[in-house]
Structure formats: structure tokens, C-alpha cells
Amino acid sequence: MSKQMPVLGIIGGGQLGLMLCEAAKKIKIKTVILSDEKNAPAQNSCDKFIYSKYNDFDTVKKFSDLVDLVTFEFENIPFKVLNKIAKSKKVLPNPKINQIVQNRKTEKSFINNIGIKTTPWALVKSKEDIKKNKELLPGILKTCTLGYDGKGQHVIRDIKDVKDDWRFSDEYILEKKVDLKKEISVIVTRFSNGDCSIYEPIENFHEEQILRNSKIPANINKKIYIQSHNNAKIIAQELNYIGTMCVEYFINEKDELLVNEIAPRVHNSGHLTINAFNVSQFENHIRAICNLDKIDLNKNSNAEMKNIIGSDIKKYRLKSFKINEFFFDYLKKQIKDKRKMGHLTILQD
Ligand code: ADP
Ligand code: MG
Numbered sequence: 001m002s003k004q005m006p007v008l009g010i011i012g013g014g015q016l017g018l019m020l021c022e023a024a025k026k027i028k029i030k031t032v033i034l035s036d037e038k039n040a041p042a043q044n045s046c047d048k049f050i051y052s053k054y055n056d057f058d059t060v061k062k063f064s065d066l067v068d069l070v071t072f073e074f075e076n077i078p079f080k081v082l083n084k085i086a087k088s089k090k091v092l093p094n095p096k097i098n099q100i101v102q103n104r105k106t107e108k109s110f111i112n113n114i115g116i117k118t119t120p121w122a123l124v125k126s127k128e129d130i131k132k133n134k135e136l137l138p139g140i141l142k143t144c145t146l147g148y149d150g151k152g153q154h155v156i157r158d159i160k161d162v163k164d165d166w167r168f169s170d171e172y173i174l175e176k177k178v179d180l181k182k183e184i185s186v187i188v189t190r191f192s193n194g195d196c197s198i199y200e201p202i203e204n205f206h207e208e209q210i211l212r213n214s215k216i217p218a219n220i221n222k223k224i225y226i227q228s229h230n231n232a233k234i235i236a237q238e239l240n241y242i243g244t245m246c247v248e249y250f251i252n253e254k255d256e257l258l259v260n261e262i263a264p265r266v267h268n269s270g271h272l273t274i275n276a277f278n279v280s281q282f283e284n285h286i287r288a289i290c291n292l293d294k295i296d297l298n299k300n301s302n303a304e305m306k307n308i309i310g311s312d313i314k315k316y317r318l319k320s321f322k323i324n325e326f327f328f329d330y331l332k333k334q335i336k337d338k339r340k341m342g343h344l345t346i347l348q349d
Helices: 015-026 057-066 079-086 095-101 104-113 127-132 222-238 281-289 312-318
Strands: 007-011 030-035 048-051 069-072 121-124 139-143 153-156 172-176 180-190 196-198 202-207 210-216 243-252 257-263 303-309 325-329 340-347
Touching (some): 007 015, 048 057, 069 281, 079 095, 095 104, 104 121, 104 172, 104 257, 121 127, 180 222, 180 281, 196 222, 222 243, 222 257, 303 312, 312 340
Parallel strands (some): 030 048
Antiparallel strands (some): 139 172, 180 196, 180 202, 180 243, 202 210, 325 340
16 A cells, blocks of 8 residues: 655755755655745745745744645754744754754764764854964854855964954854865765665865865775764764754864764755765655655765856856766856856766
8 A cells, every 4th residue: 555645844945955856756745845035946846835934933834734744955944933843743853953053062062972073173252262272273263153155254373363353243163274185974864763874975075165076986995984974873863863964074184084064954965866876865865754665775876066156057058968967957046156056967987
């Protein structure tokens, strides 16, 4: 007998929402998107699109009445909103996880408390605090909340870089600048029975703090491969996580593996899983949260993914592609500098 398929609500209508809807369609799950952006990319692929501010509780209620369960495509949704929805509908991953991960201080404390290394860091509220943590210089001052693609970050080479009139209006952490040998990420999907489906580590290349390229296989040694998998599984387990998440790592010059951050959602570096694996990170997320079967992962091919940023999209829109090249246009109405507009995945033999 076939299972009754649930209707899935997704908060956020960006490219991650769009790709979640496409994966849902493939396994015949209907989707409703709630987005605070009128022209959100996901409206082209969902079954129903609701445009609303996230704190408009009447519309949020209408949205949650339409669906059987709710997930999200970005982690910075106000906790109050998720909590409210969770009173009547299942929200996965659990909103409590967002509360930890939304803030760099609680996120890094959580990771350190379970015995996993991060970049050395300290909470700072003033120039004095930075002086007290001189061993973290040269460092990066990061706002505790709401940073993405390098936004809310400031390099401090020397205490002289800290001006006396800085107001420290937000909470910040100061993080030691790592001599990066490499950046990798591990995408793991955890199912409600605790089983994990884990993709091989992905190697990532950033420019100006924005992800430019990702590739598999990552050029790393076996020890790092295993450690990055083990840590990701431990983190997912400790969070009692259900769905797909990503652990971003730094590898420093001493070949130490450090967690940079966790994304409690599908992740940009995992876009290549759409073409390179039998089950993508998006389908896996939906399978896990909808309590569908876990399918063993099979890699079809090695791959490289290039993000298409800003006005570069114009030339891609005119290009023709080879049989092993897969172009994704997020159909964003407005082209903005440093904005992710699409991606290209190239499969290798
Ligand atoms: P975001 O939330 O914007 O993704 P990240 O903390 O992941 O912020 O930083 C984005 C990128 O900036 C990282 O992937 C890395 O390339 C660089 N970066 C961030 N923190 C450090 C650090 N402490 N040392 C070296 N590079 C860093
Ligand atoms: Mg990051």
C-alpha cells in the first residue's frame, strides 16, 4: 500500500527553497513556500507560494494550516516564528537547533563542549576585551548573529586597527585568523531512527569570503576524511538532528581539522550532489523529515560546481552546454554584485 504523502511547508524562497521543491516534486511531495520576498526564486517550482513577512502571524498561521510539516531553507528565521508554528505542526529540524546555531557564540561553545575543535575564539564586547585576547590577532571580528557570505566580518591585524570610537553595538566574537591550507565541508542527513546518510567530504574554494567552487573528491588525507565524517556524525547526533545539515571545516597548515561553522540546512557546497549522486542533499533532507526510507548513496561521478555570481549570469544564459554540464539559473529578477545567481555542475569521468 502506498504511503499518504505529506504536504511540506518550506520557510524561505531562495535557491535552496527552489531546489528543495524540485527534489520534492521528484518524489511526489507537494510544497508550500512562505517567503518574505515577492520575487523569490522558489515560486517557480513550488505548488503554492505565500508572500508574507515572517512576523505576520496571521499569514504564518494560514501557511501552517495548509501543510503537514514545516522545514526551512535558511537558519535566521526568528525563533519566535518557528516556535509558534511548532505548537501546531512538526518543524524539522527542531527550532531549538536554530537557536544554538543562529549565534556564533552558542554555536562554537556547543561544538567545543562536545570535544570538537574550532578556530580559537573569544566573546568580545569592547576594545579592552580585544586587548585581553591579543593572542587571537591577527583575527576576524564577526557579529554573533545574522552573518552570511562574509557579511558582518572585519579583519583585525593589530590592536591599532580597533578605533577608539567603535561602539560594539552588537555582540561579537573575535576569531583567530587561520592559515588555511584547505576548506572542506561534510553534508550529512540524519533520519529519525538515528541512521545517517553521509556524502564524501567536498573541497571548497572561497574568494572574498564567498564560496566560488566546490569539488569532489576533496584532495585530503584519509585521517582527515575519517575525522571530518566522524565529527559531522557526532554533531548531528548530539543535536538530535533530523534532516540534512552541513559542517564547514578549515584545515590549517599543521593539518589540523577545525570546525568553522554548522549550517542546519542544505548547503551551497552540496549542490553537486544533485548530479553526482543517486540521491541529492535536497531529496535526502525531504526523505529524512518526511520519514521516508533511507536510500544507500551511490556516486555517479566526480564533479565540480561553480557558483555564478552577479552579472556573470548574463553570459551563462546565452551559453550552450556540454552533455556533462548542468546549468542552474535561480531566475532571480535582479542582478546584484556578489549575489549568487546560479551554478554550473560539471561531471567528470
Ligand atoms: P559566513 O557565515 O559568512 O559563511 P564564515 O565564518 O564561514 O562566514 O566565513 C566565510 C569565509 O571566510 C570562510 O569560508 C573562510 O574562507 C573565511 N574565514 C572566515 N573565518 C576565518 C578565519 N578565522 N580564518 C581564516 N579564514 C576565515
Ligand atoms: Mg560559512
